[in-house]
Every structure is written in structure tokens, then in C-alpha cells.
Amino acid sequence: MSDKDKEKNEWDDREVGALWVNQKQDGTKYLTGTMNGEKVIVFKNKYKEENAKAPDFRIYKQKPQGESSSAAPEPKVVEEPDLI
Numbered sequence: 001m002s003d004k005d006k007e008k009n010e011w012d013d014r015e016v017g018a019l020w021v022n023q024k025q026d027g028t029k030y031l032t033g034t035m036n037g038e039k040v041i042v043f044k045n046k047y048k049e050e051n052a053k054a055p056d057f058r059i060y061k062q063k064p065q066g067e068s069s070s071a072a073p074e075p076k077v078v079e080e081p082d083l084i
Helices: 003-014
Strands: 017-023 029-035 037-042 057-061
Touching: 003 029
Parallel strands: none
Antiparallel strands: 017 029, 029 037, 037 057
């Protein structure tokens, strides 16, 4: 096995999930994806400015499709590599 194959296997073993950048119609960006087989949604912490020790992002378990708290249309997916 080559060094490249070993490195790929190591990263595969360490992976816990994958995230995609999304954008609501008002321009607010957020991430969706999976972590350890659980669907998650990630938002920038809007209270960060009030407390320097607060986390930069908050991760939540995603509600199933039928349990949305608002009737907003599905946000469009935007590719942006420099979110963080």
C-alpha cells in the first residue's frame, strides 16, 4: 500500500461528517450536513459580540422535514469555500 493510500485511509477513519453551505433568501448563511450519521444544521452565533468566550458557531440536530417551525421556502445552496 502506498503512502497516499495510507493517508487516505487515515482521513477516512477520522471523518465524522460533511457540511454544505446554504443561504436563506435574506442572505443569512448556514451549514447543513451529517455528523456521526445524525443530520445537523450549523449557525453562526449571533450573540458572539456580547460574550468573547461564546462559541463562534452553534450545532443543532436537524428536525425531520415535516416539523419545520416556519413555512419558508427551501434555501438555495451556495458554494463558498471561505465561510470560516
